[in-house]
Amino acid sequence: MSTLQRPKSGTMIGGVCAAIANRFGWSVTLVRALTVASILIPGPQVIIYLILWAFIPKEL
Numbered sequence: 001m002s003t004l005q006r007p008k009s010g011t012m013i014g015g016v017c018a019a020i021a022n023r024f025g026w027s028v029t030l031v032r033a034l035t036v037a038s039i040l041i042p043g044p045q046v047i048i049y050l051i052l053w054a055f056i057p058k059e060l
Helices: 016-024 028-039 045-055
Strands: none
Touching: 016 028, 016 045, 028 045
16 A cells, blocks of 8 residues: 555546545546545535545655
């Protein structure tokens, strides 16, 4: 497992899904699909994504 960092390449919007997928060794496509599916359910998912985007450091 690597550290939780937003990668420089392979990102679509903010790199949050890619960072989570890389950290846990999951497929980036799976994490993105789950993220999009969760946005369809009412809740604070977009706010959580924005918070993660602000607090997960960018890869050096």
